[in-house]
Amino acid sequence: MQNRMPFDVSKTESFYDKLGEWIGDIFYDILPEAGFELRDEQIYMAFQLEKAFKDKKVMFAEAGVGTGKTIVYLLYSIMYARYTNRPAVIACADETLIEQLVKKEGDIAKLEKVLGLNIDVRLAKSRDQYLCLKKLDQVRNNDFSVEISDVYQKLPDFIHMGGSMQSFERYGDRRDFPNLSDEKWSNINWDTLQDCFSCEKRHRCGLTLHREYYRHSTDLIICSHDFYMEHIWTKESRKREGQLPLLPEHSSVVFDEGHLLEYAAQKALSYRFTDYTLDTLLTRLMENEVREKTLYTIEEALLDNESFFDTISQFTAHTKGSEKQIITKHPLVLKTCRKLLSTLQSLEEELVFESELYVISEYDLKIVEEYLEQITYSLSLFLQELNGITWFEEGGGERTLVIMPKMVEEVMREEVFSQKKPFIFSSATLSNQKSFDYIANSLGVKDYLSFSVASPFAYDEKMEVYLPRFPKGSMKDKINYLIKMIYHSEGRALILLNNKEELSHLKKQLSGVIPYPVYFEGDEEISTLVSKFQNEEHAILCSIHLWEGLDIPGRSLENVLIFSLPFPPNDPVFTAKRNGVDNPFFEVDLPYMLLRLRQGVGRLIRSEKDRGMVHIMIDKDIDSNVLQSVTGAIPTKPKED
Numbered sequence: 001m002q003n004r005m006p007f008d009v010s011k012t013e014s015f016y017d018k019l020g021e022w023i024g025d026i027f028y029d030i031l032p033e034a035g036f037e038l039r040d041e042q043i044y045m046a047f048q049l050e051k052a053f054k055d056k057k058v059m060f061a062e063a064g065v066g067t068g069k070t071i072v073y074l075l076y077s078i079m080y081a082r083y084t085n086r087p088a089v090i091a092c093a094d095e096t097l098i099e100q101l102v103k104k105e106g107d108i109a110k111l112e113k114v115l116g117l118n119i120d121v122r123l124a125k126s127r128d129q130y131l132c133l134k135k136l137d138q139v140r141n142n143d144f145s146v147e148i149s150d151v152y153q154k155l156p157d158f159i160h161m162g163g164s165m166q167s168f169e170r171y172g173d174r175r176d177f178p179n180l181s182d183e184k185w186s187n188i189n190w191d192t193l194q195d196c197f198s199c200e201k202r203h204r205c206g207l208t209l210h211r212e213y214y215r216h217s218t219d220l221i222i223c224s225h226d227f228y229m230e231h232i233w234t235k236e237s238r239k240r241e242g243q244l245p246l247l248p249e250h251s252s253v254v255f256d257e258g259h260l261l262e263y264a265a266q267k268a269l270s271y272r273f274t275d276y277t278l279d280t281l282l283t284r285l286m287e288n289e290v291r292e293k294t295l296y297t298i299e300e301a302l303l304d305n306e307s308f309f310d311t312i313s314q315f316t317a318h319t320k321g322s323e324k325q326i327i328t329k330h331p332l333v334l335k336t337c338r339k340l341l342s343t344l345q346s347l348e349e350e351l352v353f354e355s356e357l358y359v360i361s362e363y364d365l366k367i368v369e370e371y372l373e374q375i376t377y378s379l380s381l382f383l384q385e386l387n388g389i390t391w392f393e394e395g396g397g398e399r400t401l402v403i404m405p406k407m408v409e410e411v412m413r414e415e416v417f418s419q420k421k422p423f424i425f426s427s428a429t430l431s432n433q434k435s436f437d438y439i440a441n442s443l444g445v446k447d448y449l450s451f452s453v454a455s456p457f458a459y460d461e462k463m464e465v466y467l468p469r470f471p472k473g474s475m476k477d478k479i480n481y482l483i484k485m486i487y488h489s490e491g492r493a494l495i496l497l498n499n500k501e502e503l504s505h506l507k508k509q510l511s512g513v514i515p516y517p518v519y520f521e522g523d524e525e526i527s528t529l530v531s532k533f534q535n536e537e538h539a540i541l542c543s544i545h546l547w548e549g550l551d552i553p554g555r556s557l558e559n560v561l562i563f564s565l566p567f568p569p570n571d572p573v574f575t576a577k578r579n580g581v582d583n584p585f586f587e588v589d590l591p592y593m594l595l596r597l598r599q600g601v602g603r604l605i606r607s608e609k610d611r612g613m614v615h616i617m618i619d620k621d622i623d624s625n626v627l628q629s630v631t632g633a634i635p636t637k638p639k640e641d
Helices: 015-033 040-055 069-084 107-115 132-141 147-154 182-186 207-214 225-240 258-269 275-286 291-316 331-357 362-381 407-413 435-445 473-487 500-510 525-534 572-579 584-601 624-633
Strands: 058-063 088-092 121-123 221-224 253-256 271-274 388-395 400-403 423-427 449-453 465-466 493-496 518-520 540-543 559-562 612-616
Touching: 015 040, 015 069, 015 107, 040 058, 040 069, 040 423, 040 449, 058 435, 069 088, 069 107, 069 221, 069 253, 069 423, 088 225, 121 207, 132 147, 132 500, 207 572, 221 225, 225 253, 225 258, 258 400, 258 423, 258 435, 271 362, 275 291, 275 362, 275 400, 275 407, 291 331, 291 388, 291 400, 331 362, 362 400, 388 572, 407 435, 465 572, 473 493, 473 500, 473 559, 473 612, 500 518, 500 540, 518 525, 559 584, 572 584, 584 612, 584 624
Parallel strands: 058 423, 058 449, 088 221, 088 253, 121 221, 253 423, 465 612, 493 540, 493 559, 518 540, 559 612
Antiparallel strands: 271 400, 388 400
16 A cells, blocks of 8 residues: 555554645645645635544535536545545546546546656446447348448457367447447347357457446446446345346445435436337247247247336327426226236246256346346336336337336445445535535435535636527527527537437537537537547537536637526326425426526536636526526626627
């Protein structure tokens, strides 16, 4: 431990005292000498954070844009990891943001350069961020496109060799294939039909090699909230199956954009049942020499599966701006559900006999058994009056039933916050009317530390905010205004949208219209798009998911255009939230919108030298109370258009 520390600690000295001295030297001397601005807010945050690490407690660290909070929590996390000889985990809001910390312009690179530190930082991405060799082999038989051929050609030589691997390299990360669209990638990446544990390619699999790599990090492991929660919910079952947990033992956890953790916790506990998946599995099963009774049961299950999803499709309602459809539990829906459940339970019994005959490959049989177990459990939950949320999704030729628990605080309290280690929630928006009780209660946190520091930026001098008004539903007027503002800033624009419909419409309207590079989320891997946007000064980036976490200082981003106020959709998740409060609009919709709006506006000014404009497009007939809330949420008085 001692030789990895940038400061000396004798046997009679306190690690925390010496760490505090070193942190003080960094912020008062080292960083200012390297050209960094001395910020009182950053220094205050640093010494507040020391309490959480020293006492191993939960801390809600609310710090405004420009306080340099990332550098503060990185310094403490790295040094605490070296002190305990266990890596720290930094959990970002989603997969699109975890690359932001390790980009060449990011805070980790800055710390390495200024402090002369060699920081061991490794990314732990979700399984769907990796190439699946089995799926690639299947796709190559039907897809002869240049993109798929290039993926295959770029595979390392050791993949095609038999015997043991004398040498190998990590490969197969989504980022390795930046030019593939999300749609193409979904055909060759890992999905729930892949059983890695019994796959004969697992020792040559990119996912396996990446997992082995990040587990040996000595300083930092960076993952998404979703990934961290999947680790929590699966660690015991993985141990029972003889597998290692997704993450190794770690010393501390930082939840960047921590106000979003509740949704990740709910998502990790959700059960998803897709008609196409069951159809594919059972059809594959029929290709084996199974007994006649088993074959009959499979055929019956296929018919029942189709009948259930056909019926449920008749009793669902679409919600604008969301893929989640509301389900009405009509007696006919429940009847077809019971029929499918009964048939699948019969099939499970038949497969017990088939396993003793060895006519089905172990790989296929294990996938089917595990998936059937999950489906039958999901269907039984759907039939119950459980304290949860259900919805229906359709897309890409698939229909999916989703069941999500409504309340997660009890599980979070027992499985996460019962651990005696520092848990840091970092965000510019954690409190509600200066109280942290709302987020603490929703996550099951009973005992915590907290503080708030405002942004040090003089927004009145740096930011111009406009609130242009448009007739409700007037997309043409909005597009014309947006194009005009893009010309005004000569590109350099981030356009934030609320849903895929807005993104699709904008894509059609902007194509070939303006003389600057325009990048749309989904066309390429997201960190590749962000890098292009940052390094091409006059580019435009259109995104649904970059309201939070995007950090582009300098002239590449001088214009943020918010296409519409980011109210939550009327989908089952938010409907359930609304049903649990007395005043849904003021307790759910408005706070959500204002939180997201503040995050979106916060993308503009990222450094002391930044300047620019924000355009928030609103309806002409906007409610006066909502307008007052919007103007109160932004950091400077709006200007007349």
